[in-house]
Amino acid sequence: MTAAADGGVTVFMVGMRINRPLAVRSWWPVFTAMPRMLRELSGDRESGMLGFRLLNGGPRVLYVVQYWSSHEKLTAYASAQDREHRPAWTAFNRRARRAAGAVGLWHETYVVPAGAHESVYVSMPPFGLGAATGVIPVGRTGERAAARLRLGPSPQG
Incomplete structure (x- = not known):
């Protein structure tokens, strides 16, 4: 199976x-x-968040991988005054000034164009991007990773 994300x-x-x-x-x-x-995002299909996975990054580190339909929807949520993120970010900054370094935050954003992502799931329930978008048989998008990526020929040398 492969993720049904075609865009x-x-x-x-x-x-x-x-x-x-x-x-x-x-x-x-x-x-x-x-x-x-x-919870807020999961209850709002128009938000643009397709799905997420909570992960443990080792002692004292927790993180979330989120899949979004677009960078624009992600940034719209992050800056919306009437959603959960802005008040939480404001409160974090206020607390961080009083207890500098007590907790660290990080984030990374990757904008992946259509045809530039590939996935395969063997003997697995839908996971990651496949859980966020649903899965389809691999043969519908190409039998090999290179066919599913649709990146075209790479330069030699």
Whole structure:
């Protein structure tokens, strides 16, 4: 099986690292903000978030991989005054000034054009992009990764 995403996709990864475990008042609001945002986004099909996966990045590190229909929808959500993200970001910045370094945040955004992503799932339930967009048989998009990527010939040398 392969992901049924035939257009472009935006992959957004965001996470936190608890730098000072005893500074619970600094990291707990960050820890609880993301589930609120994910609930809000999951309940709004027009938001542009296609799906997400929560991951453990090791001791004191948690992160989320999100799949979005476009970078524009992601940035619209991030800047919307009436959604969960802006108040959470404002509150984090206020707390960060009082307890500098108690909790770390990071994010990465990848805008992937149509034809520039490839996936395969063997003996797996839908996962990652496939869970976000649904899956279709591999043969419908090409038997080999190169055919599914549709990037064209690469330069020699």
